[in-house]
Amino acid sequence: MRAIIIAAGLGSRLEHHTEERPKCMVEVGGRSILSYQLEALGQNGVHDIHIVRGYLAERLRVEGATYHENANFRQNNILASLFCAEEAIEGPLFSCYSDIVYTPEVVKKAVDSPHDIALVVDRQWHLAYQGRHDHPVDQAELVEVDGERVTSVGKRVGKENAVGEFIGLAKYSARGAQLMREVWRDVRAKFGDEDPFQAAEKFRKAYLTDLFEEMIARGIDIGWVPIDGGWREIDTVEDLERVRSEWVD
Structure with missing residues (x-):
């Protein structure tokens, strides 16, 4: 099984920790963030690893991985990064944030x-924001559902309607991956880089959740996988310090 890890971004909110290395290579408990992902994926038969690189690409190397380059990582965002690996988007497949x-x-x-497309959603998401000051809750990619079907996902979802937070890990069947590619190609042809798209002010700055919202609007079913913790995001120095105290073998 395959995974595409989206690792092109600057990671500027980690300050000096990312001056000389990409965000996913920052260490937690003497190991890189990426190594934890590869271990969790590998234990579940996910060994075909693809990595989208951008910032300090030459310092992101993993034995056996396939690389895809996002040369415009300073001008675009997660959605564009993922589709730098468009030829690899064939299910069964995971897509994964790198932080x-x-x-x-x-x-x-x-x-x-x-489900053909399944978003991993933490129902205990609010606990991760207790005492978390540098990454406010309004930046959470929250998820609204109707039964097993996602009805909305992204930062515009209200806390009162959210069942949980999308953690940045999604799984696609072969059909799900095909549907995502088809919708991407359609919107890429219709929207210019500076055009608004879903919640994004500019298409080139769109998030993956914006594509999910477009797919939902087109009547494509997206499911969700409920979890209760078992993960952490590392977006800020505060997050890193917290995870270093909690997430050690």
């Missing part, structure tokens, strides 16, 4: 999902 750690059990639940 999260998660347990093998989280991956197992996603692997077992019957």
